Amino acid sequence: MLRNYIKVAFRNLRRNKLYASLNIIGLSIGLGSFFIIYLFLQNELAYDQFHEKKDRIYRVVAIAESDFGVEKQASMSHAFSQKFIEGIPGIEAFSKVDRNSAVFNFHEVTENGTPTETLIVDRDFLNFFTIHFMYGNTKSVFKSPNSMLISESMALKQYGTTDVLGKTVGYYKDSYIITGLFHDLPKSSSIKADVIVLNEKMNARHEVGAWGVRMNNLQAYMLLNENTEVADVENKLTELYLEKNKYGKGSELSLQSISDVHYSLDVKDEVKEKTDRQYVSIFAFVAIFILASSIFNYISLSVSQSIERAKEIGVRKVAGASSRELRKQFIIESLLHVLISFVLSMILVELLIPQLEALVERDLGISVLAQPILLLQGIMFALFIALLCSFYPTYLSTKLKVVQVFKNGKGVFSSQRLIGAIGIFQIVVFVVLICVSVTANRQMRFMRNENLGFDKDQLLVLEHMPYQNRVEPKNELLKIPGVKSISSGGQLPNDVVPTMSFKEFDFDFSFFEIDEDYVQTMGMTLLGGRTFLPEDADSARLVLINTTAAHKIGYDEITAVGKMLGSGSSAYKIIGVVSDFHFASKKELIAPVVFRPITIGFSGQFIVKLDGANWASTTKEVLEYYNIIPDVYRPSYFFFEDRIDAQYRQENVMITMLNTFTVIAALVAFIGLFGIAGYSVKRRLKEMGIRKVLGAGFMSIQKTLNVSSVWKLLIAVAIAVPVVVYWMDNWLSSFAYRIEMPVFLIFGAIAVASIVIFITVSIHSIKAYLINPVEILKDE
Known part of the structure; x- marks a missing residue:
């Protein structure tokens, strides 16, 4: 008997190639994406859990x-x-x-x-x-x-x-x-x-x-x-x-x-591998969305195909098939589809895990095929999904009335509530993920491109320079064509910045030790006063401050120049005010900054500003000279722009992953909407045949078939908009400098969803319109 069930399952697979392919592709993509996200989150949640205490x-x-x-x-x-x-x-x-x-x-x-x-x-x-x-x-x-x-x-x-x-x-x-x-x-x-x-x-x-x-x-x-x-x-x-x-x-x-x-x-701290808990939650929700969409797709497509098989089921019942045997048939078919999907999903996982490791720049140590227990868990999960997917079609088959089947060829398959709910869910997922992805990308673009307060481009940093005798290397480097300026010391804006305090103020100042060329080399804007000069007599008592510091101590960019900061032995004279700049992530507010002249032997790096037109050849000449400078301890260099980008590396990685899985979720949702649209059109074929015989034109039939889709869209939008506004505003609030929630984005997502729904419904409705009414109504 089992052999017969399998034979019938393969026969139905061949007979309905399009829907079977959509079922298997949608489910394999959904399972593969779910497994990848699950394995990634499992790795993230396992951090430091191996300690017994x-x-x-x-x-x-x-x-x-x-x-x-x-x-x-x-x-x-x-x-x-x-x-x-x-x-x-x-x-x-x-x-x-x-x-x-x-x-x-x-x-x-x-x-x-x-x-x-x-x-x-x-x-x-x-x-x-x-x-x-x-x-x-x-x-x-x-x-x-x-x-x-x-x-x-x-x-x-x-x-x-x-x-x-x-x-x-x-x-x-x-x-x-x-x-x-x-x-x-x-x-x-x-x-x-x-x-x-x-x-x-x-x-x-x-x-x-x-x-x-x-x-x-x-x-x-x-x-x-x-x-x-x-x-x-x-x-x-x-x-x-x-x-x-x-x-x-x-x-x-x-x-x-x-x-x-x-x-x-x-x-x-110095812990290099960190993850925002929000991303763990986001990806958990995305994984659930994708899996749920895949399961709902399978159910909707299976129910859609059940309309075609109503007479087959009726004949089986007349021939003596029991409800138990029909359940077995549907479960076997579901197992076949899911197992094929599972094999394809495992291939997808093995192909994409190395890409994921390259993206996050760390070895996750994940290989499903190399971990038998993990593979067994995946198989058990796939079997559970198969049973879950077969439950509703099996339930409908057992409730089918033979008399109704041979009277109108449908039975109870005309029930629309669950299918309508699935359609609404798919549209909600589609709209929410588009809004989340686009908003996250806009925020990251804003953080990368908004004015930092300094010029991060074409800055070559030479590390481990000798502390003494720095004048000669600096002068030799300045002779190289394409070298615009050099600062022979000072912290970079993304370094861990120390703080100093004054008893007159209840807040701390971040402080940088810099040389006289630092402001020019970094491309900062001097709003008032001047920078340090080599001829300054008592340079240890001179400071520059940023705009925020000037405002915090009660002055503006002009009036702060010449004033004293602190008192007694801790008094410093303010000789200049520099515009605010982001020396930490834009998730943090700009703090008051004090610049002091660099202490001899404090910094071991040169910051070289290059001409952007010929930076490649200039870099080559600079490094050739750098490698022959005596007493350089372990030559090492980097472009400052790479360090700035590294500040947002984690966000960039997560946004890339979010974009990828958003596309996957949208694809799965599209497959589901396609199946649901096909189901809705098939159950109304005779109605459309009668309308066409009575003279209904193309646009009239299109309008009739699209009305229900419009209502689904309106209900889905009413659910999706509050979710998007709450979720994304909560995420954006973690940034000190952020974009406003783009209202037009929601309308854009709704427009895209509308177009997708119109296309999916139109594919089926045009096909229905082209069918000869005689073929539809001949059984009547």
């Missing part, structure tokens, strides 16, 4: 409030130590974690060493972070200060074997002994490294640190005892912090669960 591991975050919002920093001072937290109850273990790129000599013959991702930690680190050892254990690997732990992949890379215990590794004038070999840390870890060493050795000179000096790479983690109240520990930490740190006024310390580190975009 993850529910008790917290990171210390300093929070400072000002008129410009809340600033959160995970960077800590070395003064934040085991000794500092000793008196706080509830802390089971503590470790500073300094993520750095240390240069090790793994072989004595190596002259230059190998830059290696390194974690510099305290001894308690292994007591709460989960590290799986191949050789060694948590109690013995840190038996001496010069112990080193090395990853499996680094051992194989450097030595070609994992038998590395006891080997000596050089670090400048020091040496370390490999005492432990650990399996590579999971890709879904916020803390990544190939080498782990102790603070007490590598950072020995910093261990008695000053509170006012923050180390950007340094984070503090702690393990709380079970049943310890986090708020109690936070209060005690803040109390001690304010007592010990005279620079901590207005700040408080908070504990952030390690599970939240991957999503903490508002915290300044």
